[in-house]
Amino acid sequence: MSKSTFPDRDQLDMNPPAQLAAIQAATETLGFDMPSIPQTGALLRALAASKPAARVLELGTGTGIATCWLLDGLDDRGRLVTVEIDPVVQQLAKIDLGYDARINFVEEDAVAFMQHAPKSAFDLIFADALPGKFSELDDALSLLAGDGIYVVDDLLPQDNWPQGHASKVPVFIENMMSRPELTVEHWEWASGILLARKSGA
Numbered sequence: 001m002s003k004s005t006f007p008d009r010d011q012l013d014m015n016p017p018a019q020l021a022a023i024q025a026a027t028e029t030l031g032f033d034m035p036s037i038p039q040t041g042a043l044l045r046a047l048a049a050s051k052p053a054a055r056v057l058e059l060g061t062g063t064g065i066a067t068c069w070l071l072d073g074l075d076d077r078g079r080l081v082t083v084e085i086d087p088v089v090q091q092l093a094k095i096d097l098g099y100d101a102r103i104n105f106v107e108e109d110a111v112a113f114m115q116h117a118p119k120s121a122f123d124l125i126f127a128d129a130l131p132g133k134f135s136e137l138d139d140a141l142s143l144l145a146g147d148g149i150y151v152v153d154d155l156l157p158q159d160n161w162p163q164g165h166a167s168k169v170p171v172f173i174e175n176m177m178s179r180p181e182l183t184v185e186h187w188e189w190a191s192g193i194l195l196a197r198k199s200g201a
Ligand SMILES: C[S@@+](CC[C@H](N)C(=O)[O-])C[C@H]1O[C@@H](n2cnc3c(N)ncnc32)[C@H](O)[C@@H]1O
Pocket: 034, 035, 036, 059, 060, 061, 062, 063, 064, 065, 066, 067, 083, 084, 085, 086, 089, 108, 109, 110, 111, 128, 129, 130, 131
């Protein structure tokens, strides 16, 4: 069977959100080198779209790439809180997405945010900063509602990983797999995805 009959699925048009091209261009100009890739974005959009009036949390806005995909999936009653410690990168997200009343930009250390945020308040958490993923994992999971979904990417080796980071990944995956309240899927797909559903509503 020829390759052209079944093209690489990763190369198919993913119908990206309208603001994505502008955010990507600004991201490149700034030199921000940790953006989510389109496959992650498309997955996040589907997850955000899967629940009416979804309450979504993103830890690590960056320049707003995943934020933009998440917003594209949310319905009118959905809400997205996105937390970022660096106001310079988050400002890029605000430029293109700040008009949207469904989003709340929080400029704060995610560690502090997770301590004061209401427990079980989110249906979907995209944990895309070190805290909430490789540290403060209990805090992040405490914010997830019953039947909620926690998702991370970048579990496959990345060029920009700092020294010593690689060894944290299997520890994180094993930790997630060991939790009886979670149903975990781990895919060596895209940048490396782990998705966990918390039991009980
Ligand atoms: C992988 S990038 C986020 C990429 C973004 N979500 C996207 O889709 O392109 C991680 C982000 O987490 C932010 N960050 C790092 N430590 C943080 C902390 N303690 N609290 C909040 N944000 C943090 C970084 O400034 C960076 O923008």
